[in-house]
Amino acid sequence: MKPVLSIPAPSEGTADALLKWFDENKRDLPFRKPAKTTRADPYHVWISEIMAQQTQIDTLVPYYNRFVEKFPTLDALAEASEQDVLKAWEGLGYYARARNLRKAAVEIKALGEFPRTPEALSKLPGIGPYTAGAVASLAFNERATAVDGNVMRVAARLMDSPADTALPATRNLISNWLLTWMPEDRPGDFNEALMELGALVCTPKSPSCLICPWRSCCLALARGTIAKRPVKSKKIKHRQQKIAAALVKDPDGRLLILKRPDKGLLAGLWGLPAVAYTNKQAGLSQLTALISEKLGLAVPKPVFVKNDRHVFTHITWQIAVYRCDLSVSASPKDPDWLFASAEALNQAYPLPTAFSKLL
Numbered sequence: 335m336k337p338v339l340s341i342p343a344p345s346e347g348t349a350d351a352l353l354k355w356f357d358e359n360k361r362d363l364p365f366r367k368p369a370k371t372t373r374a375d376p377y378h379v380w381i382s383e384i385m386a387q388q389t390q391i392d393t394l395v396p397y398y399n400r401f402v403e404k405f406p407t408l409d410a411l412a413e414a415s416e417q418d419v420l421k422a423w424e425g426l427g428y429y430a431r432a433r434n435l436r437k438a439a440v441e442i443k444a445l446g447e448f449p450r451t452p453e454a455l456s457k458l459p460g461i462g463p464y465t466a467g468a469v470a471s472l473a474f475n476e477r478a479t480a481v482d483g484n485v486m487r488v489a490a491r492l493m494d495s496p497a498d499t500a501l502p503a504t505r506n507l508i509s510n511w512l513l514t515w516m517p518e519d520r521p522g523d524f525n526e527a528l529m530e531l532g533a534l535v536c537t538p539k540s541p542s543c544l545i546c547p548w549r550s551c552c553l554a555l556a557r558g559t560i561a562k563r564p565v566k567s568k569k570i571k572h573r574q575q576k577i578a579a580a581l582v583k584d585p586d587g588r589l590l591i592l593k594r595p596d597k598g599l600l601a602g603l604w605g606l607p608a609v610a611y612t613n614k615q616a617g618l619s620q621l622t623a624l625i626s627e628k629l630g631l632a633v634p635k636p637v638f639v640k641n642d643r644h645v646f647t648h649i650t651w652q653i654a655v656y657r658c659d660l661s662v663s664a665s666p667k668d669p670d671w672l673f674a675s676a677e678a679l680n681q682a683y684p685l686p687t688a689f690s691k692l693l
């Protein structure tokens with residue numbers, strides 16, 4: 335459906351009601367601006383917004399605290415090695431975000447100051463329109479919107495919009511519509527309040543309309559169309575893939591790990607020896623042959639341990655986990671493969687959750 339939005343800005347009190355609700359109900363989060371200050375720190379807003387792209391706010395707080403403790407300033411992040419940044423990101427997934435954070439930190443340091451407009455912020459690696467708008471408004475009080483899925487849902491319900499939010503044009507129209515009634519003096523708070531309303535009250539299922547500051551002006555509530563808003567046509571195709579993965583240990587109990595290719599799923603991260611398969615027996619043979627080739631010796635046939643699964647955005651791995659204990663020491667022939675002690679694994683090699691949960 336073509337996005338059609340010719341809806342005027344809501345009545346004057348709509349923004350005030352939202353901001354009043356926000357002032358009284360917002361969660362106390364470590365990256366929010368301290369009380370009695372007008373804006374938040376751009377470095378902290380940026381880190382938290384990147385983390386929040388795929389992670390619930392409540393879940394990310396301990397990760398955020400650990401990350402900024404390790405990299406308290408932009409300079410500390412810019413000067414860190416990629417492996418250190420990936421290690422600090424461990425458990426959050428979508429590791430391209432961590433790589434881009436470090437790259438962008440290097441660029442900002444070279445610029446000499448944090449860019450403050452959405453246009454300038456959008457030129458940095460990993461910063462799209464949403465993050466650019468969030469950092470510009472929350473940290474610099476720039477009049478910019480930050481429209482993510484939460485905000486689109488809230489806006490679509492408030493104005494009872496039938497526009498398809500899967501279309502990029504709808505995001506632009508919602509953004510332009512919000513700008514027509516964004517308060518001059520509190521653009522950052524307005525954006526944050528929309529996000530908070532979407533997270534705490536106007537949730538995807540069973541929104542709490544009874545306690546919503548917009549219960550008297552929400553068109554979807556008045557017309558009984560909440561369950562149909564927002565309209566979202568595009569479905570992400572999700573596929574299943576069968577994986578055989580091996581826990582190979584040498585006589586010293588060290589685990590065989592490898593650096594994954596620079597492209598594709600979990601690119602450049604450390605992982606376990608693994609192959610994709612359709613036939614289980616053939617997969618096991620392939621896995622055994624791969625390990626033997628990389629170690630330059632014939633390894634015993636791995637023994638089945640358990641089945642597990644890991645869900646990514648577009649794919650689910652159905653993982654058959656095998657174990658293979660070597661009776662002799664071995665030196666991998668491939669420089670991207672090595673044996674790591676438990677301590678080295680913990681300190682130096684970021685093993686993504688898809689693998690670490692199999693140990």
Ligand code: SF4
Pocket residue numbers: 488491492535536537541542543546547548549552553554555560
């Ligand atoms: S009244 Fe209900 S549907 Fe409308 S914005 Fe509030 S929570 Fe969402």
